[in-house]
Amino acid sequence: MKPIVFGLLTALGLATTALAQDATLAPPALHAEAVPAVLQKAVDDFIRPGYRHFRNEASLLEKDMHAFCAAPTEAGLQTARDAFGKTVASWSTIEIVRVGPIIENNRFERILFYPDRKSTGLKQVQAMLAKPDESATSVATLKDKSVAMQGLGALEFVLYGTGSEKLSTEKGGFRCRYGAAIAGNLVRLGDELVTEWDRPGGIQDAWKHPGPENPVFRDGREAITELLGILVHGSETIRDQRIENFYKGEENNTFPKQAIYWRSGKTWASIEGNIEGLRTLLKVSGMVELVNEDTRSIVSSIDFVAKSLSRVAGTIDPDVENAVTDPAERAKLDFLLLNSKDLILRLNNDYGGAIGLAAGFSFSDGD
Structure with a gap:
């Protein structure tokens, strides 16, 4: 090499x-005359499609997780892991955008809590798995817990961390249902990002039409x-x-x-x-x-x-x-x-x- x-x-x-x-x-x-077209293409050809792709991959991941939890097999575990990999790939491409709705309400950290220098997130996930809390198996209640327990890092530990070898032997087990809830939470966050960037008069218009009356770009x-x-x-x-x-x-x-x-x-x-x-x-x-x-x-x-x-x-x-x-x-x-x-x-x-x-x-x- x-x-x-x-x-x-x-x-x-x-x-x-x-x-x-x-x-x-x-x-x-x-070249000021080229600015409007550049901004429009950045929004319509990269940012908005990027978040839609992430949301769609997360939806497939959630579906595969629920199917795996209901009928666990080694093949089902591999399918879930493959879907995780595709979700990571879709997120990694759009992850570079750290402006706008993604930085509101800790959305970025909810999707990816990294770096975790003090292993705060890891310890929280491990504690949850050691002492199961059913409220972590529902998107409605998981979203109110620590951001470190809601995203890709937490789901990676569920699927690959210590104890993950038991996933394919426990039908409807807590660990699997927690993982499915994380996937559902990623879908929720993806939906929010898509909605915010698609909303007329919202962030996309602020990007496409800078000017004196624009609250984002003058x-x-x-x-x-x-x-x-x-x-x-x-x-x-x-x-x-x-x-x-x-x-x-x-x-x-x-x-x-x-x-x-x-x-x-x-x-x-x-x-x-x-x-x-x-x-x-x-x-x-x-x-x-x-x-x-x-x-x-x-x-x-x-x-x-x-x-x-x-x-x-x-x-x-x-x-x-x-x-x-x-x-x-x-x-x-x-x-x-x-x-x-x-x-x-x-x-x-x-x-x-x-x-x-x-x-x-x-x-x-x-x-």
Whole structure:
């Protein structure tokens, strides 16, 4: 794998050189006439379909969980686990959007409570399974409990954690019914997100029609800055929370059991989904139309880096404990660390500069 990784690094270096040359050809400017179309496509072609897809996959998961609980078999358990994987994949793509309705009423944390640095959520789920509480088996009452007990992390432990081997032998068991309620709660949250983004006069209109009377965006620049912020913060999350949370590139500083979805082996599928979400949003929204033609290679270079990250992530051993110890796998992890930082800089500095954000602007600094 090392020759491939270093070959990619060389290619990225060449892309950086070309980018630096292109960036000097024209002064930065935001093509204001392209803003309305970009915002509309971001909402209608990425955000709204993304939440619908998540809601639909969660609905299938709930159906499979109820069927499995009623007639538990090994095959039924595998079906439920497969549906969990598809739900994780659908969520991972739209997860990069951390603005709007998703951050209201703790919806994000209810869907995914991570990172759980003090194992707060894990301890709560384990306590629930050790001392069953029937109120956790109904969506109507589960939604009022700790956010850490309601989402994908909790359901992963139900399906893959200690004691999950008994699921296929207990018809209508508490653990299974609790898992089905979690799936139902994901459907509930997905429904809320779809409803909020589809509602006339709501958040979608605020995005599509910035202006002086708009309570969210006073002008197109504010809206585009928010859109770019989704990409920048999404890239930062991949590096800071998804990778560095368990691997910092140091020999004795690895914590594989802090990786997201490590029990189910979905760590890299989730990270790959995050990256593909970034690539899709950048492409389908037409953000390339916002910059001068002479500097549009900035966008293609960003996609080049993101595509390389996605490709390498998809080859890493799903067993995170093996990934952090095997030299060939660690080379891939090092590649992700190095080039995810590059992705952040290209989005924040290069693209941000190309649309005329002030020198020194940094999303990380909250400017």
